[in-house]
Amino acid sequence: MMAVRSCLGVKFGVSGLLSQLTSSTRHHGSRPCVSPILTPQHRNTSSSSTSSKVKVDLDQNTGVAVMHMQSPPVNSLSLDFITELCISLEKLEMDKGCRGLIITSSQPKVFSAGLDILEMYGKSPERCGEFWKSVQELWLKLYSSNMVTIAAVNGSSPAGGCLMALTCDYRIMADNPAYSIGLNETQLGIVAPFWFKDTLMNTIGLRNSEMALQLGLLYKPQDALKVGLVDQVVPEDQVLPAAVKSVNKWLAVPEHARQITKSMMRKSTIDRLTSNREADIQNFVSFITRESIQKSLRGYMELLKQKKA
Numbered sequence: 001m002m003a004v005r006s007c008l009g010v011k012f013g014v015s016g017l018l019s020q021l022t023s024s025t026r027h028h029g030s031r032p033c034v035s036p037i038l039t040p041q042h043r044n045t046s047s048s049s050t051s052s053k054v055k056v057d058l059d060q061n062t063g064v065a066v067m068h069m070q071s072p073p074v075n076s077l078s079l080d081f082i083t084e085l086c087i088s089l090e091k092l093e094m095d096k097g098c099r100g101l102i103i104t105s106s107q108p109k110v111f112s113a114g115l116d117i118l119e120m121y122g123k124s125p126e127r128c129g130e131f132w133k134s135v136q137e138l139w140l141k142l143y144s145s146n147m148v149t150i151a152a153v154n155g156s157s158p159a160g161g162c163l164m165a166l167t168c169d170y171r172i173m174a175d176n177p178a179y180s181i182g183l184n185e186t187q188l189g190i191v192a193p194f195w196f197k198d199t200l201m202n203t204i205g206l207r208n209s210e211m212a213l214q215l216g217l218l219y220k221p222q223d224a225l226k227v228g229l230v231d232q233v234v235p236e237d238q239v240l241p242a243a244v245k246s247v248n249k250w251l252a253v254p255e256h257a258r259q260i261t262k263s264m265m266r267k268s269t270i271d272r273l274t275s276n277r278e279a280d281i282q283n284f285v286s287f288i289t290r291e292s293i294q295k296s297l298r299g300y301m302e303l304l305k306q307k308k309a
């Protein structure tokens, strides 16, 4: 309980010329690349799709989609919300005209509050299992995406919210000391599973991960930058423009080479979960339904409410 309380308080690799020469003939996997030369029909072509919790704006000229998370109040990742995110991601992944994705929040002050604690409290083992499977699915879709993915972190991003950002290729955070980001699971009395840990370690290394995970650290933006948890910190109103600038830089790299390199870097981490999915679900269910863990979650939720009062 004490612990719970304390918690609340280019240069391109290949030549620029080569990359420019290939930019109009590049393919995204099997998908043709969008030509950078604007014809009258191509100008200002954008499409927008909205489900109740996810709004996606795709600019067909640039091939860049912006996914706005809009699940009030704090974009906590419930089963319904995760399902909508997965459906949107699947559509974008299949869309030949989409090569880059920026993920951001429509909610003020929060990118995502992480997993919805109410999905883990007082629920049947079957329901917990279904929920965890969806969390795995979201992680797999994001971490293995062929698209260039940029997290435009425009608010706090604890635990599962941080994990979402970590799955992206690049993270830009708003320079506001009121915001924080990190895998703070231990502070709730729960344990980040191995694939959360692996994703963090792949980003900030072993020593920093040891400290971050055991202490359940939530970093202010400037500290997150120092440790490598985010790649860039910009004024709040510049988060989205900076993300657009970055995505274009990443998209200028020959697509096949970038995708194969990404896949090579992430494959072993992805394989580790895909070959252990069922066991991981069983682990989660038996862990989260323990009386002591349920008690910790209840205490944590009460503290969140008290903080408001």
Ligand SMILES: CC/C=C\C/C=C\C/C=C\C=C\CC(=O)SCCNC(=O)CCNC(=O)[C@H](O)C(C)(C)COP(=O)(O)OP(=O)(O)OC[C@H]1O[C@@H](n2cnc3c(N)ncnc32)[C@H](O)[C@@H]1OP(=O)(O)O
Residues within 6 Å of the ligand: 073, 074, 076, 077, 109, 110, 112, 113, 114, 115, 116, 117, 118, 156, 158, 159, 160, 161, 184, 185, 188, 190, 191, 192, 193, 283, 284, 287, 288, 301, 304, 305, 307, 308
């Ligand atoms: C051996 C190992 C084997 C297997 C693995 C086992 C286990 C692993 C298990 C789980 C992994 C979990 C990862 C997670 O993501 S857990 C969730 C962690 N999230 C948090 O700690 C964030 C908590 N929230 C906050 O800190 C703040 O809300 C905030 C900074 C995000 C926003 O602050 P605000 O002041 O803007 O907003 P609040 O007033 O605090 O909140 C508004 C409203 O929302 C409710 N709420 C907040 N966060 C959550 C959440 N994550 N889930 C559900 N609900 C949440 C909050 O209670 C308020 O509700 P009311 O308006 O009072 O009703």
